Amino acid sequence: MLYALNIWLFCRMEAPRYKRVSPADGGEPQRLLITEETASVRPFAVAAVLRNITFTQERYDSFIELQEKLHQNICRKRTLVAIGTHDLDTISGPFTYTAKAPGEIRFKPLNQSQEFTATELMSLYKSDSHLRHYLHIIENEPLYPIIYDSNGIVLSMPPIINGNHSKISLNTKNVFIECTATDLTKAKITLDMIVTMFSEYCEQPFTVEEAEVVYPDGRMCVYPELAYRTETLSGEFINKKVGINESAESIAQLLTRMCLRSEVSGEDGQIQVEIPPTRSDVIHACDIMEDAAIAYGFNNIVRSTPRTYTVANQLPVNKLTELLRQDLAAAGFTEALTFALCSQEDIADKLRKNMAEIGAVHISNPKTAEFQVARTCLLPGLLKTVAANRKMPLPLKLFEISDVVLKDETKDVGARNNRRLCAIYYNKSPGFEVIHGLLDRVMQLLDVKPGRDQGYHIQAAEDSTFFPGRCAEIFSSGKSIGHLGVLHPDVISRFELTMPCSAIEIDIEPFL
Template sequence: MPAITLKVDRVSRFVGAQLSPNQIADLAAALGMSVEEVGEAEVKVEYNPNRPDFGSQVSVARAFKGLLEIELGARRYSARPSSVVVEVERSVESVRPYIACALVRSLILGEEDIADLIALQEDLHWILGRDRRKIAIGLHDYAKVRPPFTYRAVGLSEIRFIPLGYYQEMTPQQILAEHPTGRKYAWILQGKDLAPIILDSRGNVLSFPPIINSSLTELRPETRELFIDVTGTDEKTVNQALNILVTTLIDLGGVAYKTLIRYKGKRRQIYTPNLSTTKWLLDPSLASSLIGLELSTRDIVKALRRMRLDAKASRGGVIVSVPPYRVDILHPVDLVEEVAIGIGYENLEPVLPETAGIGALLPASKILDVLRRFMLGMGFTEVVNTTLSNTERDFNWMLINREPGVKILNPVSIMYDCLRELLLPGILSNLAANSKNPYPQRLFELGDVIVRNDTLPERAGRETHLAFVICHSTASFSELKAVLEEVLRLFELENNLTAKDYPFFIPGRGAAVVREGVEVGFIGEIHPSVLENFGLYMPVVGCELNLSLLSVT
């Protein structure tokens, strides 16, 4: 979990009241943080990744003020108009297509403020950005550059600038190969022959996202105007990260200004940041039933306002206004949780269940545990991936020419727009993420997939699959076939393979696993085009079994 050190004097100043270390620890615990260490001058806590706005001390203090009833409800945030424009060229569409920016003026940043901002930036990279792959943030001294700005992709050796922490000019290619930060994040641009670059009107480089900023725009205590860029592969997440940063800077005394983002190829333009609130309607009966208390509308409104949300009673329930930095509110149940925290968990009386029982594993779970231990004993490492997946990886990269059987109607992110039907694509992604680790690599996953089944009322069914892969320079069909035979022997099943071509296997190097005339799995050598799509440069052999059809579960 991400961690933050709360300085007693600093947090007290932001709150507007002198707090003791123990008071800060109690307030942090009330907000769901894990208190790790309480000292005389600071309190170290870990916070849940679903609250990325807790990555700065001023934002934590904002929440404290609500619990202490120093300030109730949501603070109003706004961004003024400005003449700053960012031109987005079509060349970035295949590399890193989205950008959102803001200008914040009238700042007086001390060294602690800058350290706080950089810590928040890195936490956002991890929490929202998937280690900069999904989003990356640049913070710049606006006084050193001149708009309008251009966001374009250039050849890896086409441009030169001095990267942060260096004193000589380098090309993007040299940065990826030689600079410590470049080497650390080079995997994000692996297989790309273009580098995304942000330039000002004089041709100065601001940033090479998601790798590194230029030394030209490095933040210093004398910085009074700050320009923020957030680039990424998911537009919603890009804007969420920008909103968290901008509201934090406003809380630090800054004045925010909008930036016009003009997409040349799409004939589209938007202003960022958008600091408007989001409206929700909460049914009081839902809050009462889930929390276990008879709550009046007034109780609910008061609790939500203590959590720095605006709330007012209406005929249909409670209208809740969620501020732009609260990216964790996705469902009315999330608002119920806010009500519970606002009331205080210490004020909720625990109730024993009416019935008592002793928990035990289902027989099928016991069998799966035996299989899991067996695979570990065969030298495989277990991985666990999410059931939510995306069409691009699971189908396009796997050369499967059809739509997913179960798609998400209104996906929050393009990273999760369908439910997985196979485990194999996820394991190939795991191999790609571990491409710099020693070989051979032997991975397996035991988990559920969701397949289309129109005979069921919900038109989808769950199956339990086992998938395993071997990756090294001489990985072969026969090597993995030996493992498959041992797996089948574990359950006293015969090994019956029938030659069959699959789009993700090399032609002639794949086979179906058949039991009593029914196909229950497949095995083969992964097609080179699939390996290239995943950024893999070693041969891979893979197998996947439907354990539900094997009567194992």
């Protein structure tokens, strides 16, 4: 922080250059061996050494706080990366990163006076206000990750707790840092971040001693990477985006004050910007432009009227949606707004569909079973709404006009939104005629007349969600836009309902 302030406020010094060095005594680097057992839990690891560091109470507290901050943000609450820091003088390499059954792991954890097995630790920390939030990461795994030194001393059981034997203190001079991870890129960023922040306090400032990591296939990597890279952009680009009028030399100076070493190359105003290992957040020219704007001062940017004159207008699909909402409400239906995410069971099993045949977008790390996929239809949400309001007087007439998400390989993101209209009628009798009448009313509002060529029509169809012989497919201008009918009794019971129910769901985008 002191260096950054001096660079920014007084330009007294240049931004530090971080270097990876070999052991000063000419010996072998510390080595971390990864066994193949880790592949099922946390397959990656990186390591480094801070040599001859000097801790004060303030620096020590800051060191611990930095680990916690990194654990919460870039490490995603230790699910992606877990950091372990150890007093290197209390342990001896090479170190082994492996995975064992919980009952086979036994050690004295941080700040404890007795040894526990991993199974006992998981029970012990269930009531710990801090560590209980991380137990779920490995709790149900058959093997737990564990790191040993050459004498069999446990360094840590990531991502839960370090061993007490290698605990760092104010007297620690050499720190061994290991990061185990499920994401190697995040692990390298995390390691670079923590060693660059505290290499300032080493005997040789801004140097980090390398460590070797050997993977099960024999591949060896040396960490930390501490990679610098160069980005090129023009002063004109920054001036245009920020709304200023500065020379390329002035912009380069502003970026240099932000610890992004910059210089102008050539006569065309191209700026070469060096990205240090501390700035993993800089991934595009726009990030550099933002730093230039910060250095210039947002309050110093002169307010100006945009050169282009535009008038905001509602998207056609939203305008149509608003108009339909008004008339569907006038028809006696109550609008519901349901979650865009749902469980796999909602869109598959409960609707008597096969999940493998549904092009649903899956959430990679769902927090609950209720939000596993993006919905592919609106019907489950309305049925759950009815189930939550079963005590209300019958009939229950609900509708929703919202987006569903469908896989689409032609799109950049692999999926697209599709605006749908869904309505259900829940009563002692199925009320197919009510839903059919609603279809006719919607088509009347859309100015689509009955007919097989340019109009709309329905024809009998089979759909596992609907009762056999009580389902129809809806066509408009010869194209299928949805279904209506009486829901199958199995669907009704799976949503914990007891009365018959009819429903309609159509795509409204063809009518724009």
